[in-house]
Amino acid sequence: xxxxxxxxxxxxxxxxxxxxxxxxxxxxxxxxxxxxxxxxxxxxxxxxxxxxxxxxxxxxxxxxxxxxxxxxxxxxxxxxxxxxxxxxxxxxxxxxxxxxxxxxxxxxxxxxxxxxxxxxxxxxxxxxxxxxxxxxxxxxxxxxxxxxxxxxxxxxxxxxxxxxxxxxxxxxxxxxxxxxxxxxxxxxxxxxxxxxxxxxxxxxxxxxxxxxxxxxxxxxxxxxxxxxxxxxxxxxxxxxxxxxxxxxxxx
Amino acid sequence: xxxxxxxxxxxxxxxxxxxxxxxxxxxxxxxxxxxxxxxxxxxxxxxxxxxxxxxxxxxxxxxxxxxxxxxxxxxxxxxxxxxxxxxxxxxxxxxxxxxxxxxxxxxxxxxxxxxxxxxxxxxxxxxxxxxxxxxxxxxxxxxxxxxxxxxxxxxxxxxxxxxxxxxxxxxxxxxxxxxxxxxxxxxxxxxxxxxxxxxxxxxxxxxxxxxxxxxxxxxxxxxxxxxxxxxxxxxxxxxxxxxxxxxxxxxxxxxxxxxxxxxxxxxxxxxxxxxxxxxxxxxxxxxxxxxxxxxxxxxxxxxxxxxxxxxxxxxxxxxxxxxxxxxxxxxxxxxxxxxxxxxxxxxxxxxxxxxxxxxxxxxxxxxxxxxxxxxxxxxxxxxxxxxxxxxxxxxxxxxxxxxxxxxxxxxxxxxxxxxxxxxxxxxxxxxxxxxxx
Ligand SMILES: Nc1ncnc2c1ncn2[C@@H]1O[C@H](COP(=O)(O)OP(=O)(O)O)[C@@H](O)[C@H]1O
Ligand SMILES: [Mg+2]
Numbered sequence: 001x002x003x004x005x006x007x008x009x010x011x012x013x014x015x016x017x018x019x020x021x022x023x024x025x026x027x028x029x030x031x032x033x034x035x036x037x038x039x040x041x042x043x044x045x046x047x048x049x050x051x052x053x054x055x056x057x058x059x060x061x062x063x064x065x066x067x068x069x070x071x072x073x074x075x076x077x078x079x080x081x082x083x084x085x086x087x088x089x090x091x092x093x094x095x096x097x098x099x100x101x102x103x104x105x106x107x108x109x110x111x112x113x114x115x116x117x118x119x120x121x122x123x124x125x126x127x128x129x130x131x132x133x134x135x136x137x138x139x140x141x142x143x144x145x146x147x148x149x150x151x152x153x154x155x156x157x158x159x160x161x162x163x164x165x166x167x168x169x170x171x172x173x174x175x176x177x178x179x180x181x182x183x184x185x186x187x188x189x190x191x192x193x194x195x196x197x198x199x200x201x202x203x204x205x206x207x208x209x210x211x212x213x214x215x216x217x218x219x220x221x222x223x224x225x226x227x228x229x230x231x232x233x234x235x236x237x238x239x240x241x242x243x244x245x246x247x248x249x250x251x
Numbered sequence: 252x253x254x255x256x257x258x259x260x261x262x263x264x265x266x267x268x269x270x271x272x273x274x275x276x277x278x279x280x281x282x283x284x285x286x287x288x289x290x291x292x293x294x295x296x297x298x299x300x301x302x303x304x305x306x307x308x309x310x311x312x313x314x315x316x317x318x319x320x321x322x323x324x325x326x327x328x329x330x331x332x333x334x335x336x337x338x339x340x341x342x343x344x345x346x347x348x349x350x351x352x353x354x355x356x357x358x359x360x361x362x363x364x365x366x367x368x369x370x371x372x373x374x375x376x377x378x379x380x381x382x383x384x385x386x387x388x389x390x391x392x393x394x395x396x397x398x399x400x401x402x403x404x405x406x407x408x409x410x411x412x413x414x415x416x417x418x419x420x421x422x423x424x425x426x427x428x429x430x431x432x433x434x435x436x437x438x439x440x441x442x443x444x445x446x447x448x449x450x451x452x453x454x455x456x457x458x459x460x461x462x463x464x465x466x467x468x469x470x471x472x473x474x475x476x477x478x479x480x481x482x483x484x485x486x487x488x489x490x491x492x493x494x495x496x497x498x499x500x501x502x503x504x505x506x507x508x509x510x511x512x513x514x515x516x517x518x519x520x521x522x523x524x525x526x527x528x529x530x531x532x533x534x535x536x537x538x539x540x541x542x543x544x545x546x547x548x549x550x551x552x553x554x555x556x557x558x559x560x561x562x563x564x565x566x567x568x569x570x571x572x573x574x575x576x577x578x579x580x581x582x583x584x585x586x587x588x589x590x591x592x593x594x595x596x597x598x599x600x601x602x603x604x605x606x607x608x609x610x611x612x613x614x615x616x617x618x619x620x621x622x623x624x625x626x627x628x629x630x631x632x633x634x635x636x637x638x639x640x641x642x643x644x645x646x647x648x649x650x651x652x653x654x655x656x657x658x659x660x661x662x663x664x665x666x667x668x669x670x671x672x673x674x675x676x677x678x679x680x681x682x683x684x685x686x687x688x
Contacts, residue, residue: 048643051635076642077651085643092640096658105654106644113645145658162644 001026001201002047002170003068006058009042016042018226019058024170027198031212031237032205034223035245040205041089043223044174047203048086049076062170080106081113083169087159087176089205094146099158100128102146103165110166131164134194135187152179160191167195172203177211189214209241222248259297262314266400267293269433272320273402278371280378284386289399295392304391307578307610308549312517313492316464321432323402325350328426336453336484336674341420342367344405348427348463349434351403362415365448366408370437373406381441382406385470385498391522393494397435397468404437409446411474418670419450423465425487426457433464440470442477442505451671453484454493462490462517469497473505475529481509482671486678487516489546496522503529503558510663511538512675514682515546515575524553527561527589537663538567541682542575542607549578552596556589556619565596568663570656570686571607582614583624590619596626601633601659603652603687649688656687 007020017039024030034040046053047060049071061068064082071079094102108118119127128142135157147155156176163171173192177185192202192215204215212220212234220236221228222245229248230236240248270289277285297314298305325347337343342356344367355367373382390398409415423436442448454465465487473479485493493516499507513519525534540548554563569577579598600609613626633655641651660679664672 050639050643075648076639077645077647080643080645088640088643092634092636094637094640094655094658096660096662097654102641102644102654105650106641106646109645109647109650145662166644 001063003061004058005061007043007046007055007060008057009046009053010056011053016226017046020228022221022228024201024203026201028219029196029202029204029215029217031217031220031234032203032223033207033220033237033240038223039226040223041174044086044089044172044203044205047172048084049074049079077109080166080168081110083200085163085166085168085171087156087163087171087173089174089178091147091155091159093148095148097146098143099146100125100142103128103162106162107165128165131161135161135164135191137161153181153184156180156188157184160188164191164195169200170203171195171200172205174205175207176204177206177208185211186214209237212237224248259310259314262316262318263293263297265318266396266433269318269320270400273400276402278373278378280373280375281370285399285401288390288395291390292392292395292399295395297392304551304580308518308520308547310518313464316431316462316492318431318433318464321348321350321427321430321434323350325352326426330424335677336422336455337420338418338670338674340670341418341451342415343420343422346421346423346436348425348432349402349436349465351405359417362413362417364410364413365415366406366410368406368408370404370406377406381408382439384472385439388470388498391496393466394468394496397437397466397496400433400466401435401437404439407438407440407448407450409440409442409448409477411443412445413447415448419448421450421452423452423454423467424457425455425460425463425465425491427461427463428459429461431461431463433466436465436467438469440472440479442471442473442479444475445477446474447478449480449482449671451482451484451674453486453674455484455486456488456491460488462488462492464492465494467495469495471497471499471507473499473501473507475502476504477502478506480507482675483509483511483521484674484678485511485513485516485519485521487514489516489544491516492518494518494520494522497524499523499525499534501525501527501529501532501534504531505529506533508535509537510675511550512678513538513540513548514678515540515542515548515577517547519546519548520551521549522551524555525563526555526557527563528557530558531560532558533561534563536563536565536567539660539663539679540567540569540571540577541679541686542569542571542573542577543682543686544573544575546575547577551580551582553582553584554594556583556585556592556594558586559588559590559592561589562593563595566663567598568659569600569609570603570659570683571600571609572603572686572688574604574606576608576610579609579611579628580614581612581626583616583626585617585619585622585624587618590621592619593623595624598628599659600628600630601656602631603633603656653684653687657683
C-alpha cells in the first residue's frame with residue numbers, strides 16, 4: 001500500500017533524510033523508533049505533504065485505485081482524501097474555528113471527493129459525540145476552537161478523534177503517546193485498534209515500547225540520523241528500550 | 252469644478268458656502284456654538300501629516316471633493332435604501348443624506364421613558380442640564396466642523412434604571428446620485444444611573460450613490476452603573492470619505508463596550524476617546540477592518556483612566572488584501588490617581604496580499620504605579636502550519652484559508668447571536684470571502 005523509495009530530503013544544504021526505503025502492506029502496523037532529531041517527524045510530514053519539505057531524491061508510492069502513485073506530486077488535501085492521515089506530534093491550534101465545524105468540513109470534503117453524500121449537521125453531531133464518548137473526551141470539546149486551551153493529552157486525543165472520523169487507509173501517528181499517562185495511552189491505543197482492519201495500515205512513531213504493548217507492531221524500524229539502520233520484528237522495540245540506540249551503528 | 256490640486260483652504264471655502272445654508276438653522280442655544288465652532292475651525296485649519304495623529308493618513312484627496320449643500324429633505328428615496336440593516340424590532344432613525352427624518356420613531360411601551368429628541372426641540376433648560384458639557388469639550392477640527400455644519404442633531408436620553416431592550420438604530424444612508432454632499436450627523440447619548448441601552452449606527456451608501464463626506468460626531472455619557480453598548484458598521488462605497496469621532500465619558504461603575512466594523516473607503520477615520528472618570532468603570536473596545544482593493548481605515552483610540560480600579564480592553568483586528576492599508580494608533584493614559592487600573596490593548600492583522608500595509612502604534616502614558624497594562628501587535632501572513640493542518644484533513648487550500656480568516660474574525664464574536672451580531676454578519680460574511688482570497 002505504501003512504498004517509499006530512496007527518499008532524501010535536504011534543508012539548507014543539510015540532508016535530514018538520507019535515502020529512506022520503507023514498504024508497508026495493507027493490514028500491517030509498522031513502528032518507527034529513534035533518537036530525537038533523527039528525522040521521524042520529517043518523514044511523517046513529507047508523507048502528509050507538508051510544504052516545508054521537498055524530496056531531493058526518491059518517491060513515495062501509495063496505492064490509489066489499485067495503482068501505485070507517487071504522491072509527492074499531490075496536494076496535502078488530495079493525499080488526505082485518498083486516505084493518508086497524520087496525527088501530529090504537535091497538533092496546531094486554530095483559534096476561532098470550532099472543533100465540530102472543522103471536523104464536519106473535513107469529513108464532508110472527503111465524502112464529496114468520493115462521491116458520497118455529505119452528512120447533515122444533526123447526524124454529524126450524533127456521529128461526533130459517539131466517537132468522542134469512545135475516546136472519553138468531554139463534550140465541552142465539541143464547540144471549542146480546535147486545540148485552543150486543550151491540555152497536551154486532549155490535543156493528542158483530538159488527533160485520534162479526527163482519525164476515527166476520517167477513517168484513513170494509512171495513518172501515521174507521530175509520538176501520539178508522548179506526554180500521556182497510561183490511561184490516556186490506552187485510550188489512544190484502543191482508538192487505533194478499533195480502526196485497524198485488513199484494509200488499512202499504521203505507522204506508529206514512538207519513543208516507548210510500552211505503547212507497542214497495546215498497539216502490536218508487525219515490523220519495527222530504527223531511524224537514526226536520517227537512515228533506517230535496522231528493521232526487525234517487535235522484539236527490536238524491547239531491545240532498544242533496554243540498550244538505547246548507541247549500539248546500533250549508523251546505517 | 253475644483254481641480255485635482257484643490258487646496259485645503261479652497262475646500263474650507265466650499266464648506267463655508269455650505270454652512271451659509273444652515274447657519275441660522277437650529278435652536279437659539281445652538282447658534283452661538285455653531286458660529287464659534289466655525290470660526291475656530293477656520294483659524295485652526297486642516298491637520299497635515301506633520302500632525303502626529305495624522306501621520307499615516309493623507310487628507311489631501313478630501314480637499315478635491317466638490318462638495319455642495321445637501322437637500323433639506325435629505326432625499327426621501329434615501330430613507331428606503333438603508334433596508335439591508337433595518338430590522339422591524341429596532342427603534343430606528345433613518346438619517347438620509349445627513350438629515351434626520353421629519354418624525355422621530357414612536358417609543359414602544361417596553362422602552363417607555365426613553366427620549367429621542369432633535370436638537371431643534373431641546374429646550375434651553377434641557378441643554379443646560381444634559382447637553383452643555385458636550386458642547387464645551389475641547390474639539391479637534393473635524394468635531395468643530397461637525398458642530399458648525401450640522402443641520403440638526405439627535406439627543407438620546409435613557410432615564411435611571413431603564414433597560415432599553417430594542418436596539419436603537421441610527422441608520423445613515425448616502426443616496427445622492429450626483430451631488431457630492433458633506434454629512435455631519437451629531438448624536439448625544441445621556442444615560443442616567445443604571446440605565447442600559449444598545450445603540451447601532453450603520454453607515455451605508457445606496458448603489459450608484461455619488462461620493463460623499465461623512466463627518467460624524469457622537470457623544471456618550473454614562474451615569475453611575477449605566478451600561479451602553481455601541482456598534483458601528485461603516486459599509487460605504489469605495490469613493491466615500493468618512494470621519495467619525497466618538498467621545499465617551501464614564502462615571503462610577505459604568506460599563507461601556509463598542510464594536511466598530513469598517514470595510515474602509517478612500518478615508519475611514521475612527522476616533523474613539525473614552526474617559527473613565529469614575530471608579531470601577533469598565534470599557535471594552537473592539538474594532539474590525541476588512542479591507543480590499545486600495546481601501547483605507549484608520550483607528551485612533553484614546554483611553555483615559557482618570558479614576559482608580561478601572562478596566563479597559565482594546566482588541567482591534569484587520570484583514571487586508573490588495574493594496575489596502577490600516578492604521579491603528581492606540582493611546583492609553585493613566586492618571587496618577589488611577590491606581591489599580593487594568594488597561595490592555597491588542598492589535599492583530601492578517602495580511603492576505605503582498606502590497607497591503609499596517610501601521611500600528613501603541614502610545615502608553617502611565618503615571619500611576621500600581622497598574623496592570625499591556626499592549627501588543629501582530630502583523631503577518633496566515634500561519635502556513637495552520638493552513639497545512641486543515642489541508643492534511645482533506646480541506647482544500649482555498650477553503651482552509653477562508654476558514655482561518657473566518658476564525659480570525661469569529662474569535663471577536665464570542666457572544667451568542669443577537670440582532671446586532673446578525674447585522675455585523677451581513678457585512679462580514681460576504682466580504683470575508685472577498686478579502687480572504
Ligand atoms: N523545517 C525544518 N527546517 C530546518 N531543519 C529542520 C526542519 N525540520 C526538521 N529539521 C531538522 O531535521 C532533523 C530531524 O528533525 P525531526 O524530523 O523533527 O526529528 P525527530 O522527529 O526524529 O525528533 C533535526 O535536526 C531538525 O532540526
Ligand atoms: Mg518528532
